[in-house]
Amino acid sequence: MQFRLLYEGPIPPRKRINVTDIHAIRMALHPQLKGLWECKPLSEMATWFLREKDRGPGGRGIPILERTNNVLFAPLITQRNDLACELTVTLLRRQSPGQLLGEGGDIDNRLKTLLDALRMPSTVEAQQAKIDTRVDNDPIHCLLQDDALVRKVSVETDWLLRPTTDPFDLVAIIQVRVLASRTTMQNLPFAT
Secondary structure (H helix, E strand, O other), X not given: OEEEEEEEEEOOOHHHOOHHHHHHHHHHHHHHHHHHOOOOOHHHHHHHHXXXXXXXXXXXXXXXXXXXXXXXEEEEEOOOOOEEEEEEEEEEEOOOOOOOOOOOOOHHHHHHHHHHHHEOOOHHHHHHOOOOOOOOOOOEEEEEOOHHHXXXXXXXXXXXXXXXXXXXXXXXEEEEEEEEOOOOOOOOOOOO
């Protein structure tokens, strides 16, 4: 299974960012990941996977919903469903292509921030970011349970040719390739 996520906005270097900023990036990606569950093959499996452990219909599927600081999260790629992924990230920025490190670049730290936003927050991070339980108890959709489930990352930079208001604004195109770390009947539709 492959798909792309799009993020437009600031990703400052690590020394200028906090968990609230990381959660803002996570929430910008949330609608896209939630919408992915409305497309086949995920739409056909949502009732089997989008449930908490020991709740909802039993039988097929692996429950992926998790609570962190009493906030419900729906990570697509988890240890429980034996999935991992490879990411190909294109960062469009106002800096010269290839300027990865140094003045204005700092791609390694910005990439770490992006990876943090793709995963569920820890309990401490959720408390620090003051992430509240959603009124409708609707889960916050994210890509990863843990960023250790990313097996490979490749990054390309290029010019962002439109003006930006923030020097750290960029456009990130994140191509996700879902892999089964161990093929099971439950995760077979994800790995196709």
